[in-house]
Amino acid sequence: MRVPAENFLTLRAFGAPPIVIALAAQGSFRGFMDTKTPLYALGAGNLLNAILDVILIFLFHFGVSGAAVATVISEYLIAFILLWKLSGKVELISPNIDGRRIVRYLKSGGLLIGRTIAVLLIMTLSTSLAAREGPIPMAGHQICIEVWLAVSLLTDALALAGQALLAGGYSQGNYEQAQEVVFRLLQIGLITGIGLAGFLFLGFGAFSHLFTTDSEVLKIAWSGIFFVAGSQPMNALAFVLDGLYYGVSDFGYAAYSMILVAAISSIFLLMAAPVFGLAGIWAGLFLFMTLRVVVGLWRLGTKSGPWEMVWSETEIEQK
CATH class of the missing domain: 1.20.1280 (Monooxygenase)
Structure with a gap:
């Protein structure tokens, strides 16, 4: 390979x-x-x-x-x-050329580069561990990953739309609209994830046959159906939360929380893969997406950082 x-x-x-x-x-x-x-x-x-x-x-x-x-x-x-x-x-x-804007851009860009590196670390580590299982398990794993990512990224469109809508309301001081965008996006994301999970449970066999006709590889790929399909609701929420971070320029938390999540997931992968093989790798990736959702919902729930203004202004208006 x-x-x-x-x-x-x-x-x-x-x-x-x-x-x-x-x-x-x-x-x-x-x-x-x-x-x-x-x-x-x-x-x-x-x-x-x-x-x-x-x-x-x-x-x-x-x-x-x-x-x-x-x-x-x-x-x-x-x-x-x-x-x-x-x-x-x-x-x-x-x-x-405005030097101050460039510095601000580089600061935000640097944080997001760190975040991206953390994501790539997990994907690279999982691929490396899968390759150690041999050519056939690696081929089955790659089919699962390709379908998993391709379908998961469909919800990235929700994140992009939410990012633009949230940024518009937040920058204009319309915090009631911003809060409405947050609630609706999370609801739609969850529903979409559940729908994609059902779609994959029914259609994963057809998808996997697009990659190979090798029976041994297909058998490995089929063993990952619960990972590919079952993780879709969590994946959808994770991508939606990314869009919310960017909509209010919460780049620092997006980067540091991702690094923490990646570190925890990496340790799990290194411990689980030698014992459980591909099942341990898939469990590690599911843990990675789940922790992303947990830290994202925690950020919204604590109303800290830029979210403090969104929630506090709405609470004042209600009072």
Whole structure:
């Protein structure tokens, strides 16, 4: 597994610049509450990726390297489309640079980088531990992870919408609206998670067959159905809470709480994986998502940080 992985990552490294540009551009479009442009850009890029995958992997027999090249090319297309459309909205290279704003941006960005590293640590650790189980368990684990993440990220759309709505109410001092957004988003997130869980319980077999026809790999993948489907309600709430953090610029708590959660989950993974194998790894990932929800709801419940203003103003109005 290591040699093709190294080949893939070596080629994928050339896609780092467009990925960073595309992510920054998508954030800008969200600020304008424009979700259509990123959708069209990502749709075009992924369509090209799928077409190039077939050509490079099967027709030219480039294998894993072909998949990497296809992904890199599609990423440059996405970045180009987003920058082209964004140039009509803002001045991409401004002659007026405010040093104070840059410092504030770097501070918030640094916190979120730390948070992202904590998330990547868990995913990397779980993949590393799964690889130690052997090629067949690793393949089954990867199918579970791909389906788990793909379906879970559907709720990320709720987080993005909630982030924009909450930021609008919070920045304008409309705390009653902000509180309403919080309640509705958590309710919709939970309902969506339950719905996705049911959908996966019924359709996981069809999804897993899209990846392989190997009976041994499918057997491993099927053993993870309770992890993939059962964790969806928790995943949905975790992503929704992320959107709420960002909506009120609660970056410090988002970063530090994630680091704590990642540390606890990492210890659990290191202890459970050698004993229980893939079941221990999946339990560790479920614990990771559950702890994210716990610390998020605790933050809202204690009404601390930026949330103090949201709840206190509403309580004063009610009195």
